[in-house]
Amino acid sequence: MAKNLNLDKTESESDLSELTGFIRAYRYPICSEFSKEHPAWGMDSHTDSSVLSILSCEDQVGGLQVLKNDNWLTVEPISNTLIVNLGDMMQAISNDEYKSVKHRVKVNRYKERISICYFVFPKEGSVIRSINYKPFTYTEFQKQVQQDVKALGFKVGLDRFKHTTTAAAAITEAC
Numbered sequence: 523m524a525k526n527l528n529l530d531k532t533e534s535e536s537d538l539s540e541l542t543g544f545i546r547a548y549r550y551p552i553c554s555e556f557s558k559e560h561p562a563w564g565m566d567s568h569t570d571s572s573v574l575s576i577l578s579c580e581d582q583v584g585g586l587q588v589l590k591n592d593n594w595l596t597v598e599p600i601s602n603t604l605i606v607n608l609g610d611m612m613q614a615i616s617n618d619e620y621k622s623v624k625h626r627v628k629v630n631r632y633k634e635r636i637s638i639c640y641f642v643f644p645k646e647g648s649v650i651r652s653i654n655y656k657p658f659t660y661t662e663f664q665k666q667v668q669q670d671v672k673a674l675g676f677k678v679g680l681d682r683f684k685h686t687t688t689a690a691a692a693i694t695e696a697c
């Protein structure tokens with residue numbers, strides 16, 4: 523991807539680090555109390571703050587949905603297959619050429635769901651430089667996300683770091 527985007531090799535290597543990645547395992551219990559009209563979410567709609575997120579759904583129980591062209595698409599689990607989601611840091615690094623995908627997880631009525639996710643983050647202190655965003659470090663991004671969630675109840679994300687005043691417009695729109 524770095525090659526496709528003509529990114530500087532040293533700089534893109536410093537934006538990716540195995541050392542700052544982590545693995546998280548999830549268990550989504552069975553939930554029978556929902557209907558088509560009132561679905562229940564194991565995880566609400568969000569974008570990952572990572573560079574990349576690699577998902578493995580251990581028991582082939584579906585539920586993951588991704589937003590494409592304003593439509594929620596169900597990701598059918600395929601055995602021995604990993605799903606790679608692009609996160610906010612990849613969107614910034616790629617100057618918005620690659621988009622951080624909005625996704626959510628629906629709970630299952632009959633089976634619990636186990637998934638394992640590996641999140642890749644930028645190296646500590648590495649500055650994300652992009653035409654569309656002010657330079658920032660992942661630590662600064664995360665701090666802003668936490669502040670917004672606390673103050674507004676939702677993540678504003680990359681719009682906060684846009685060069686223009688669209689950040690304010692994005693927040694007003696979301697309210």
Ligand SMILES: O=C(O)CCC(=O)C(=O)O
Pocket residue numbers: 546548565570577586625627637638639
């Ligand atoms: O459990 C999943 O398949 C997705 C989890 C997820 O989206 C996340 O941890 O950010």
Ligand SMILES: [Fe+2]
Pocket residue numbers: 568569570575625
């Ligand atoms: Fe996610």
